[in-house]
Amino acid sequence: MKYQAPRGVKDLLPPESEAFRRLEDEVRDLFVLSGFREVRLPIFESAALFFRSIGESTDIVEKEMYLFEGKGGEKLALRPEGTASLLRAAIEHRLAEPGRTSRLYYQGAMFRHERPQAGRLRQFHQAGAEILGPNDPDTDADLIASVSRYARETSIPGSQLLINSMGCDGCRPEYRKRLVAYLEDHKKHLCETCVRRISTNPLRVLDCKVEGCQPTLNTAPAITSFLCPTSREHFERVCQALNEGDIPYTLSPRLVRGLDYYTETAFEWVSDALGAQSTWAAGGRYNGLVSSLGGPDVPGVGLAIGIERLYLLREKSGTLPRSDAPPVTIALHPLDDDSRGYIRTLLTSLRAEGISCVGLFGSNRLKKAFVSAEREGARYIGLAGENERGSGTITIKDLGTGVQKTVPVAPIPQLASLLSSGFPADSTP
RNA sequence: GUGAGUGUAGCUCAAGGGCAGAGCACUGGACUGUGGCUCCAGGGGUUGGGGGUUCGAAACCCCUCACUCACCCCA
Structure with a gap:
């Protein structure tokens, strides 16, 4: 064969392409039903935008971005995620303003140079929804509830909601200090990457899945016991709202989102029906991000759904949407x-x-x-x-x-x- | 980036040193204004690619590429 698709990208042919489109429509409907309006974003951006928002020491920025130069030498990148682009657009067009609420969603292809495996592609699709403005726990809970309800209504197999709090700029540094101290003390029981991360990104050590590290990590200080009163109350009220709304969740003190910008509430939906890449949707609050990207001090909360992973789950449970009308x-x-x-x-x-x-x-x-x-x-x-x-x-x-x-x-x-x-x-x- | 498994017809798979095959699909016919069935015939392949061992390699060895899964990371 002379030409074939590059590694990690897929052609979607009928009838799968049709089921995929219907799934995307389903997610769009879900967002629209919650008052979100669509933003069509460019597929590439200035590379610096992602360095700044995602975090310099994340794997995405360190080794997974598709970087290239424009004719004038400007450094560009294929977008590895949507939130940064959406916020850039919201700031640029004055949709993120103090005192008002913007509910925006995006949907489309993302690019990360990773080794492909089940549920992981180099070009994949996400649909994400972001709420800019409100900083109250009910907004977080409501956003979470909409996806959890969707998961229940569409019978996503084995789905489970995990939540945690990442604290705020006030309390996280203190926690971070305590965690680093603890990890330093227990260095000899940790794997190589964990030891390296103590200095680069200590919070992510908690995410380690190496068997030998588990005992040490299980007894590590949990961020939830270091939250400042404000963050603690925020988190408790999110949990309370979920309880009242009958949304099942699991407190997951070691849940750390992969991107640096999260504050306060962090959450993800996993499924044991998915393989090693078990997260099919994830999100959290990012109160400092808009201002750090040059916008006003506007808080935000959002989430993204991995369409391919959702597809895999629906395929597994035999509930992929199918068009019954003859073509x-x-x-x-x-x-x-x-x-x-x-x-x-x-x-x-x-x-x-x-x-x-x-x-x-x-x-x-x-x-x-x-x-x-x-x-x-x-x-x-x-x-x-x-x-x-x-x-x-x-x-x-x-x-x-x-x-x-x-x-x-x-x-x-x-x-x-x-x-x-x-x-x-x-x-x- | 690391590891393991798998690469044979469009698809699913046989052949495990001795003629590269089956089922499905495809094309034509039986059948020239009425389909799905049946029967007959046919086209299809550098066995992923390159090198080596051998009288002889799809098979054994080395290299390479691709796919899959896992590590890592994440949606």
């Missing part, structure tokens, strides 16, 4: 060469009436036309030869029921409505 209403076949023009005219007229149709011009054999019509997924086949042409009619057969009828082609709207409303069952062949 083509009628396939038209000329019975002789003289009828080809008659058929072409009819195709144009029917499409003008919104009826999906194809012409079967490939073979003169009627038998093949039937096979082709079925392959096209057509509901009806329409035949025209000398007789139909002479009388201005078309012979239409319902491929499902076998019911057949010869009807006038004019007026076209009447023919169109016959095709879209369906054949009477009592017609005789």
Whole structure:
């Protein structure tokens, strides 16, 4: 094979492509139902935007970004996530202003140069929703509730909500100090990467999955016992709101989001039906991010759903959305060469009436036309030869029921409505 | 970036040193204005690529590429 898709990217073919689109629509509907409006964002941005927002010492920035230079030498990057882009746009167009609330969502391809595996691609798709403005726990809880409810309604298999608090600029530094001290003391029981992270990104040590590290990490100081009164109250009220809303969750003191910008509430939805990449949606509050990107001091909270992972889950549970409407209403076949023009005219007229149709011009054999019509997924086949042409009619057969009828082609709207409303069952062949 | 597993027809897979095969799919015919069935025939392959061992390699060895899964990381 001369050309094939680059590593880690996938072609989506029918019918999977259609199911994927329906899933995206489903998520869009979910956001719209909660008052979010869409922002279409560019697929690349100034690289510095991501360095700044995601964090210099994260893996994404250190080794996973697709970087390239514009003609003028400007440093650009394919977006590895959506929040940074959305906030950039919100700040640039004055949608993030103190005292007002913006609910915005985005949806599209993201790019990270990682080794592909189950549920992990180099080009993948996320849909994310961000609320800029409010800083109250009820907003967090409401956002969380919308996704948890969606998970329940669509029967996402094995889904579980994990939540934690990351504290704020006031209390996290103190906690961080205590954690580093603890980790230093227990260095000899930790793996190599953990030891390295003590100095680069100590909070992420908590995320380590190495078996040998677990005993040490289990007894490490938990951030939740170091929260300042404000952060503690915020977190407690989020949990309380979830309790009241009957949203099940698991407190996960060692949950640390991969991106540096999170503050206060952090949450993610995992599923044991997914393989090693078990997170299918995640988010959190980011109160300092807007201002650190040059905007006003506006707090925010948001989340993103990994569409491919959602797809995997729905596939596993056999609940992928499927379009039941046939792709083509009628396939038209000329019975002789003289009828080809008659058929072409009819195709144009029917499409003008919104009826999906194809012409079967490939073979003169009627038998093949039937096979082709079925392959096209057509509901009806329409035949025209000398007789139909002479009388201005078309012979239409319902491929499902076998019911057949010869009807006038004019007026076209009447023919169109016959095709879209369906054949009477009592017609005789 | 590291490790393991797998690469044979469009798809699913046989052949484990001795003629590269099956099922499905595809094309044509039986069947020239009425389909799904059946029967007959046909097209398809540098066995991922390169090198080596051997009289002989799809098979054994080395290199390489790709895919899959895992580590890592994350949606």
